[in-house]
Amino acid sequence: MKLIDRLYKDAPLATRGEITPKLGFALTVLLAIVWLIPFLWMVVATLRPASDGINAMAELMPSLKPTLDNVRDAWEIGDFPRYTINTTIICTGILLVQFVTITLAGFAFARLDFAGKTLIFYLFLMQLMLVPVLLIVPNLSLVAQLGLYDTLTGVMMPFFASAFGTFLMRQAFEAIPTELEDAALIDGASLLQRIRHIYVPLSMPSFSAFAIISVTSHWNDFLWPLMVINSPDKRPLTVGLSVFTKTAEGTQAWGTIAAGTLMVVAPLLVVFLIFQKRFISSFVTSGIK
Amino acid sequence: MRSIFGRHEMSFAEPAALPVATSAAPRLHVLKRFTSSFKASLPAYLLLLPSLIFLALFTYGAMGRVVIDALYQRATPKAPVRFVGLDNISAVLADPAFTGAVVNNLIYAVGTAVPSIALALLFALALARTHAVNSALRAALFLPVLIPMVAASALFLFIFLPNVGLLDYYIGRLLPVLPNWLGDPDIALYAIMIITIWKNAGYYMLFFLAGLQAVPEDVMEAAHLDGAGPYMRLRHIILPELKPTFLFVTVIAILNAVTQVDHVFVMTQGGPSNSTNLVLFYIYQQAVEHYDIGKASAATLLTLAALMGLTALSFRTMANREGGP
Numbered sequence: 068m069k070l071i072d073r074l075y076k077d078a079p080l081a082t083r084g085e086i087t088p089k090l091g092f093a094l095t096v097l098l099a100i101v102w103l104i105p106f107l108w109m110v111v112a113t114l115r116p117a118s119d120g121i122n123a124m125a126e127l128m129p130s131l132k133p134t135l136d137n138v139r140d141a142w143e144i145g146d147f148p149r150y151t152i153n154t155t156i157i158c159t160g161i162l163l164v165q166f167v168t169i170t171l172a173g174f175a176f177a178r179l180d181f182a183g184k185t186l187i188f189y190l191f192l193m194q195l196m197l198v199p200v201l202l203i204v205p206n207l208s209l210v211a212q213l214g215l216y217d218t219l220t221g222v223m224m225p226f227f228a229s230a231f232g233t234f235l236m237r238q239a240f241e242a243i244p245t246e247l248e249d250a251a252l253i254d255g256a257s258l259l260q261r262i263r264h265i266y267v268p269l270s271m272p273s274f275s276a277f278a279i280i281s282v283t284s285h286w287n288d289f290l291w292p293l294m295v296i297n298s299p300d301k302r303p304l305t306v307g308l309s310v311f312t313k314t315a316e317g318t319q320a321w322g323t324i325a326a327g328t329l330m331v332v333a334p335l336l337v338v339f340l341i342f343q344k345r346f347i348s349s350f351v352t353s354g355i356k
Numbered sequence: 357m358r359s360i361f362g363r364h365e366m367s368f369a370e371p372a373a374l375p376v377a378t379s380a381a382p383r384l385h386v387l388k389r390f391t392s393s394f395k396a397s398l399p400a401y402l403l404l405l406p407s408l409i410f411l412a413l414f415t416y417g418a419m420g421r422v423v424i425d426a427l428y429q430r431a432t433p434k435a436p437v438r439f440v441g442l443d444n445i446s447a448v449l450a451d452p453a454f455t456g457a458v459v460n461n462l463i464y465a466v467g468t469a470v471p472s473i474a475l476a477l478l479f480a481l482a483l484a485r486t487h488a489v490n491s492a493l494r495a496a497l498f499l500p501v502l503i504p505m506v507a508a509s510a511l512f513l514f515i516f517l518p519n520v521g522l523l524d525y526y527i528g529r530l531l532p533v534l535p536n537w538l539g540d541p542d543i544a545l546y547a548i549m550i551i552t553i554w555k556n557a558g559y560y561m562l563f564f565l566a567g568l569q570a571v572p573e574d575v576m577e578a579a580h581l582d583g584a585g586p587y588m589r590l591r592h593i594i595l596p597e598l599k600p601t602f603l604f605v606t607v608i609a610i611l612n613a614v615t616q617v618d619h620v621f622v623m624t625q626g627g628p629s630n631s632t633n634l635v636l637f638y639i640y641q642q643a644v645e646h647y648d649i650g651k652a653s654a655a656t657l658l659t660l661a662a663l664m665g666l667t668a669l670s671f672r673t674m675a676n677r678e679g680g681p
Contacts, residue, residue, distance in 0.1 A: 087586040088482070095482035098475070099496040102554065105511045106499060108522055112514075124514070125525035168410065171403040181397030187404060194415050200615045200636070201659060204643045204652045205421035206414055228410035258399055287504035289618040290636070294644060305506045309622045312510045321514050328510045332503040339502050343495055350501070351562050 109332075112325035113137050124321050137326035144315070144323065147330050149300055150307035157222050157292070157303055158282045164227045165281060166274065172228075173236025174262050178248075194230035200290055207294050217297040226285065232277050235352065239273035240266050276349040279342075286335055304331045422660070425653035444654035454655060456630050457638040460545060464634060465613035467545075468552040473605055475557040480564030481594070494565075497558040505555065505618035512551050513538075513623055541631035544624055548632055551619050556612060560605045567601035568594070610666055614659065635659050 107127055114133040115124070123130075141147065175181070176188065199206070206225050207216075215221030243266060251261050267274075289305040296302055302310070308331050315324045339346050426444050428437040448454050479497055483490040500508065515522040516537035528534045537547040571594055579589050617634045620626060626633035626641070635655065643652035 085586055091478060092482045095479055095493065098479075099493045102500065102558070103496050104522070105508075105515060105554075108514070109511055121520050124520055125522045127522075168407045172407040175400040175403040179397075179400040179403070181400035182393045183397075184400075187408075190411065190416070191407070194411055196663075197415055197419065197660070198611060198615050199414065201656060201663075202414070202418040202422070204639060204649065204656055205418040205425065207643070208421070208425075208649070209413060209418070224410070225414040228407040228414075230411075233407060283502060287506075289504060289506050290621065290640070293621070294640075305504045305618075308504070308510060309506050312506075312513065312622065316513065321517075324510055324514065328507045332507045335502050336499065339499075340495070343491075346502075347494070347498070347562060350498075350559065351566050 109325045109329055112322050113329050115322055117322060121319060121321075137322040138330075140320070140323045141311070141326040141330060145307060145311035145327050146299070146302075147304075147307065147327065150302055150304045151330075151334075153219060153301060154286060154303040154305075156219055157288075158285050160219070160223045161226045161285055162278055162281050164223070165229050165232055165277075168228050169232035169236045169277070170262065170267060172233040174240055174266060176233065176237040177240035178245075191230040191233055194228070199225050203291060203294055206291075210295060216295065217301065218295075219301060221295045222288075222292045222303070225291070226281075229277075229281070231353065232281070235273050235277050236270065239270040243269050275345065276352055279346055279349040280353045283335060419660075422653050422656050425649050426657045429650040440650070444650040445658065448651055448654045448658065451651075453630060453633060454635075454638055457626075457633045457635045460630075460632065461614065461634045464545060464549060464552075465610055467549045468556070468613055469606060469609035472553045472557040473560055473602070473609060475553065476560035476605070477564050477598075479557065479561040480568055481590075483561075484565065484568045494558075494561070497561060499558070500555045501559045503555075505551075505616060506622055508551055508555055509619040509622035512547075512619070516547055538624055539628055541628045544628060544632045548619050548623065552612070552616065556609065556616075560609065563601050563605050564598065567598045571597045607666060611663070614663065 104127070108125070111127055111129050112124060114135070114137070115126075115130040116132055116134045116136060118132075119126075119130055172191070176184070202225075210216055210221040210224065213221070213224075215224065247265050247269075248261055251265055256264070287305065288303070289309070292303045293306050293309075296306060299310075308327055311327050312324055315321075315327070427439060427441060429440040429444060430437050479494075483494050518524060518534065518536050518539065519528075521537075523537065524534055535543055538544050575593055576589065579593055584592070614635060617636050620632055620634055620637045621640075624632040626637050636659075639652050639655045639659070642648045642655060
């Protein structure tokens with residue numbers, strides 16, 4: 068009871084005696100535990116030796132003789148180092164090009180007046196609605212025509228322009244006082260110099276927020292790379308994991324599947340746990356990716 | 357409008373001299389203004405160009421190609437394309453696999469959106485005040501958002517595994533007959549809905565947490581003083597305040613129900629007996645497994661059209677959120 072009182076110590080006096088909010092809180096705690104069970108099982112099953120047998124596989128109590136055999140097996144059967152490199156290349160490539168396109172376009176919307184601004188603004192907005200994953204069929208034939216079928220560039224290309232990123236940068240740039248730019252203008256700085264040396268350095272928080280959203284969503288992309296990539300050595304983590312799961316499922320190697328899944332999700336989860344606040348606030352601004 | 361009237365009045369006064377002069381001068385003026393405004397706009401266009409090229413290729417161009425591809429058909433994968441008009445669309449509409457996928461997708465959309473939004477609201481209300489315990493709980497509920505749908509599928513493959521899986525091991529003992537979660541056509545769709553709810557509730561929670569910050573403190577205090585209980589406050593103060601958040605989250609949840617279906621690919625392949633076939637998986641099957649680009653494009657077109665109503669709605673919400681041009 069003491070503990071609960073401590074949790075409610077800054078609640079308004081009138082509400083402290085109410086039961087309903089406490090029941091809601093208790094239910095939420097219970098569900099949070101349920102929410103964590105798949106992760107708990109993943110870790111426990113990864114460390115469980117095969118000698119425990121299939122019937123103990125679901126046991127959530129960790130095995131007394133933990134082993135890394137499953138990690139080793141997954142590492143050897145699936146080509147996870149290769150997949151990790153491919154995913155890293157895809158995420159970095161997309162992000163670098165996006166930084167250029169969203170900075171330039173964001174600046175144009177934030178600081179320049181031009182004919183057809185409203186029309187072009189709505190053209191950008193349209194990308195937020197036409198979710199790229201729905202356009203896989205026409206985009207696949209375009210990528211093939213460009214000779215980019217079965218290449219990592221083909222996987223990256225549809226994401227090089229980002230309406231969400233453009234709007235995010237527009238907002239960041241609008242908040243920067245024009246006096247700074249005027250001073251640089253007097254010193255004879257060109258447009259690109261002003262963007263590079265005044266606007267970009269002052270907008271780092273927005274860039275990092277965008278980077279978090281962009282990398283998480285492309286780290287997790289599955290359907291599009293599945294369609295574009297054919298060679299096993301070009302698979303990203305998600306496609307690799309799905310193939311690996313199919314193979315290991317046939318032999319009931321659940322410990323190995325858990326280990327493979329752990330390898331795929333660990334990098335993002337570790338980064339999240341370190342930069343939790345930043346992740347949460349980025350996701351709030353994201354809305355639609 | 358006013359200037360045109362003004363000119364007319366003038367031409368009544370001096371009908372002989374004016375018409376030639378007035379019609380020539382404004383046109384020149386307009387042309388000049390156009391070139392000078394284009395010149396002034398040129399830097400902006402150059403800055404927008406890189407983005408517009410990729411948008412033209414992969415968004416607007418893709419839209420155009422869907423419409424065109426939907427009008428053509430090949431008899432065999434190697435045969436030349438020929439114009440078939442609306443045949444692809446009527447073929448898709450007559451295909452029981454497609455109508456089945458649409459029905460499944462509607463059940464899936466309602467069955468994932470409603471519970472995950474309700475849970476998200478519960479989580480946000482319970483964890484609204486920030487302290488260490490609540491932050492940890494928020495993080496726990498948010499973890500599934502960060503993992504790929506494919507990874508979630510790999511975990512739930514075991515959770516739903518008959519007899520030895522996690523669910524049967526712990527809960528199955530309470531049931532008289534062990535259900536085959538992914539193998540039974542009557543249950544499989546609900547099983548994959550559980551994964552989506554697990555994965556998205558924490559995401560929607562963030563928007564409700566942000567929305568709750570906007571509930572005015574003094575109104576809540578006044579409600580306390582008037583003796584309003586938790587239900588009254590929720591019903592009359594909090595929920596009305598969260599209306600825009602509800603609208604926004606509902607739009608995202610419906611878009612997700614159409615686009616976020618990777619687990620169907622990994623876990624069920626649309627089966628058993630098409631019970632988990634969703635629209636996007638149908639499109640994929642037509643394009644990749646049957647090489648039928650015409651039918652795949654027709655199905656894409658129908659899906660896009662269906663989302664148009666939603667699009668118009670979210671367009672308004674989004675434009676408000678972005679603050680207009």
